[in-house]
Amino acid sequence: MSTHHTDSHHDTGHHLHGGPKVYGVVLAALLTLTIITVVASKIDFGSASANVIIALIIATIKATIVALWFMHLKYDKPVNGMIFASTLFFLALFFAYPYIDTNSRTDVKPSNWKGPAYMPDSGSAVRGIGANFPVAPAPPPPGAKPAEPAAKH
Amino acid sequence: MSSHAITADHEAHGHGHHDPNLQHHFAEMGQQFECSKIGMWLFLATEVLLFGGLFVGYGLMQGQHPEAFKSAHHHLDWRMGALNTIVLLISSFTMVMAVWSAQTNNQKALIRNLILTIGCACTFMVVKYFEYSHKYHEGLLPGAFYSYTGPHQNAEFVFFSFYFMMTGLHGIHVTAGIVVLCYLLYRAKQGAYNSSYYTPIDLTGLYWHLVDLIWIYLFPLFYLIS
Amino acid sequence: MANATSTHTHTGTSQPQLNYLTENTSLKDWLTTIDHKRLGLMYLAAVMAFFFVGGALALLLRLELLTPKQDFMDSATYNKVFTLHGAIMVFLFIIPSVPAALGNFVLPLMLGAKDVAFPRLNLASFYVYCLGAIMALAAIIGGGVDTGWTFYTPYSTTTDGPVGLMAMAVFVLGFSSIFTGINFVATVHKLRAPGMGWFQLPLFVWGIYATALIQVLATPVLGITAVLMVMERAFHIGIFDARLGGDPVLFQHFFWFYSHPAVYIMILPGMAIISEIIPVFSKKTVFGYRAIGFSSVSIAFIGFLVWGHHMFTSGQSDLASAIFAFLTYLVAIPSGIKIWNWLATMYQGSIEMRTPMLYAMSFLLLFAIGGLTGLYLGAISVDIHLHDTYFVVAHFHYVMMGGTVIAFLGGIHYWWPKMFGKMYNEKLADIACWIIFIGFNVTFLNQFMMGSQGMPRRYWTYLDEFQRYHIGSTIGSWILGFGLVMAAGVLLSSLRKKEYDAGDNPWGSRTMEWETISPPITHNFEGQPVLRHGPYDFRVEPTPATVAGGRH
Incomplete structure (x- = not known):
């Protein structure tokens, strides 16, 4: 079955792609992008969602690089x-x-609704956990919102 | 590599020369290799969707409690996360080099790269251990176990629920990867893999890169939201 | 003409040839087999056992509902019994039924392959299924679960009982389903016989392929949903519990992301079987081959887009409901394409009303009713009225039972001679089919009527005015149960025959599984069969089993 000499590859007729040089460059690019994403997280891009989106874009670039070269999708x-x-x-x-x-x-919450309770009812205490649960929420740090906003943002 | 070329044809229904690694229901090695690859990619698809459920849950819960998530993430040390990211990226590199070594029949490099990959994976788990034990001592635990007494916001326990579920599931995958890699190392030392048969190395590589890929998303989502 | 090809290659020689049933018959050989045919039979036995259990539970439920007062079950028991009926029928019977049992047996044969792509994974799939079944049984013995098979939060996270164990059983069973799916996709891609392109595949393969894609892409989400639910229950992680700032409706999104496509895991294989049976017994090339094939894939795809139609009354936003309702109607297009193509296939064919064809006819009628009533439920305003009534119960039983189970039975009758080499008594099998058809309609037409008048589902009691429908429905369930037992009896009694009397190709089919002997040899074919004609090419004579032999 093995018709050709195979110090190159097995008998599927595939050719070898990649190699240490290519993979090295890919690794360098991934490490650089890791540094960029850390740095970018320290910069304020205006809103929290902008920062998340930028971080996810960088992550997606990294993921694409991994998929194309390390996972061989580029040649597969x-x-x-x-x-x-x-x-x-x-x-x-x-x-x-x-x-x-x-x-x-x-929003169909009742008019006297004051946000989630953040505490278990007796039902969970019956099952033996809930003792550690913050029954009375600790006072929020100064400057933070007093409770979870009831309405959607 | 011509060892398989002189293998005697034992099978009554044989088609000429058989590679000993060829299973009976495949016609030739190429078909078997490609088939395994499709199977592996389908498995990876299921893995992506398994983690995907957690990612979707995280995304929607983050939308419900943006302030709590923001304040909770300060309990995570981004330096530890970055270190683990770098460790995993390097392990991906050594893994792909292991595949390359097998493809080019370089047994020594294959074994070396497998050992390096296992080393990186263990490093990752050690760092993870220090992070987890730190959270444990502070009471930054999921759900009902959350007992942190310092200043915090109401829904921070949701953040830690997802933190532990997602990194935990990821850690389970890293551990499973270590087990599989150790088996590959054991087999590689016996000379089981060469340029005409390296399917297990290749498939494990795919799995390992996916584990890396998931971490690439976990890192900014947990450590870097600001 | 159906018997024109029943040359017995194996009886022609003096020594009887060993087949997959007679070669290596020790218990260990069976339990460790990686032969897809044996695994198919083992799956068949297992799913049929659970069908029997689930059916017995259904009969108990119907018996309790004979009168509006409490007869022999209290409300808590009733809740547990209907949960078990649903969970067993969905997770242990219908999802693995056609793909894992018939698909395993037939698919590689149809492709001219020796086995599925990953035979050991196939064996693992069976044992994972067994493990999941044991966990489910343990949950039943450990007190039973009363959440309904849907495990809706917040009830499932607060009720007592082994809900966690049951959810983990579902998680494990999901893996069994994933393994089967991975196996079939890879098999269809890589193990087709030489000359068999994508458009020479039998339509059964197209249907199973589309099913396998859903199994791979949807089932992992069920797994993670079950895990999240158990986590919420055990640790209060705060995702599904509104008291903790979570969102119970999110659970329904997670659950139906799997479970709506799972509906197509159930019905697509049924349609796949019908696509085989109708051309064979019409002796006519299937009408619109590509349309049927592509409609399978598009049903699988659209099936992912419509899950919110289970949630119109759940508090989901109006916008989401409107999008889901609109997309729901799209499913009707490929389903309609299939129905019309089947009808056009029969048009001017020379139809033989053999037993499998009788089941196919039943399928067409029952599935049409089930599908058309689905349109009512897809319309938001009507659904508000019909939601959680017996109308819904009747609708999905028409699709699942009248569709999939009838097709499954048709498929078993169609491939039975191939599986065991023995022909059942067709006259009795026809009678059983008629009894099933009548019993089914009596049971569920009554439920349509009481449901449209407001009888809610999952109640052990009801207003007196519904009793006449309930009596009708319960009597129907007895007829249906009798018919099913009779069909099983007819099939099983054929196994007592000493001779392989069915012939290699008793129906005159043109697909490749009939080009080997009945029952097939362990390696399926002598050598590698080559595609010689299309799967529904009734202009040519069927390739006899002898031709496949000796080919290399």
């Missing part, structure tokens, strides 16, 4: 990349729907 059969891409699509879908839902709900 397209089917494997398609499996991976469709996974990410369904993950996005999984996030998107509940996100749309929770951000477009009509």
